[in-house]
Amino acid sequence: MVEFNKIQITKVAATVLELLGVAKEEKMAAPISEVIEESSKKFQKPVDRVFMYNPDAIAMWIYDKYREDFKDLELDADLKLKMMSVYPPVTPACFGSMYSGLLPKDHGIQKYEKPVLKVPTIFDLLPQAGKKVAIVSTAKDSISVIFLERNIDYFIYPTKEECNNKAMELIEADEYDVIILYNPDYDYYMHRFTPEGKRSLRALRENIDTYCQIREEIKKKWQSKGHRTVLGFAPDHGCHRAWGFLGSHGKNEPYDMNIVHFYTFI
Numbered sequence: 299m300v301e302f303n304k305i306q307i308t309k310v311a312a313t314v315l316e317l318l319g320v321a322k323e324e325k326m327a328a329p330i331s332e333v334i335e336e337s338s339k340k341f342q343k344p345v346d347r348v349f350m351y352n353p354d355a356i357a358m359w360i361y362d363k364y365r366e367d368f369k370d371l372e373l374d375a376d377l378k379l380k381m382m383s384v385y386p387p388v389t390p391a392c393f394g395s396m397y398s399g400l401l402p403k404d405h406g407i408q409k410y411e412k413p414v415l416k417v418p419t420i421f422d423l424l425p426q427a428g429k430k431v432a433i434v435s436t437a438k439d440s441i442s443v444i445f446l447e448r449n450i451d452y453f454i455y456p457t458k459e460e461c462n463n464k465a466m467e468l469i470e471a472d473e474y475d476v477i478i479l480y481n482p483d484y485d486y487y488m489h490r491f492t493p494e495g496k497r498s499l500r501a502l503r504e505n506i507d508t509y510c511q512i513r514e515e516i517k518k519k520w521q522s523k524g525h526r527t528v529l530g531f532a533p534d535h536g537c538h539r540a541w542g543f544l545g546s547h548g549k550n551e552p553y554d555m556n557i558v559h560f561y562t563f564i
């Protein structure tokens with residue numbers, strides 16, 4: 299029987315804050331000790347750049363089954379963490395938890411709806427601490443909507459390609475302390491063609507490639523300038539095959555709740 303993973307995605311918020319030396323809100327879940335320990339081993343002082351790559355709906359079981367596709371990513375990843383999503387494992391509830399450090403009942407998004415979150419998130423605490431933050435995300439998707447009204451910059455575009463190009467430009471420009479990049483395509487195709495459909499798996503490989511391209515760009519543009527960067531690969535929830543040629547997520551089952559996150563220290 300497949301068990302639930304132990305480290306919940308609520309811990310990501312305080313992890314990002316602690317890496318940058320910013321205090322968390324009291325109610326936020328504690329940071330992921332593995333990431334903090336690895337970071338101090340690698341850098342001996344707080345990092346000055348965090349880049350979080352958020353591909354949608356990549357399940358742990360997809361990683362286990364298609365591990366070969368993750369080879370380039372894993373080659374250079376310092377940490378692989380078995381993570382657990384929150385219930386209900388639907389996009390706005392999960393990213394709400396990932397960046398507020400709160401469970402859905404505490405941040406308020408408990409079903410598929412996208413109100414602007416009123417609770418404190420990293421997008422409140424980071425600018426208060428003087429950090430410059432950019433969200434790069436596809437229009438109308440959760441990350442583009444639920445974190446609005448913060449003192450950060452939003453780069454919202456119709457397509458994934460425009461988002462990814464913008465993210466590369468932002469790395470080159472080197473003006474932000476924290477960049478969040480969201481890609482919806484694996485989730486989009488998984489719903490229509492099942493998690494293992496040909497088009498879905500293409501999106502998975504593209505997401506992995508994007509992470510690797512970001513990693514290489516950060517090495518070239520940031521590492522050479524002496525920045526200390528933590529790059530995260532952090533999907534929101536898993537997925538499963540529904541009837542016919544569809545895919546779904548939203549159940550309190552390991553296939554929807556278990557995901558894998560990676561961190562690369564550059």
Ligand SMILES: [Zn+2]
Nearest residue numbers: 354355389534
């Ligand atoms: Zn999602």
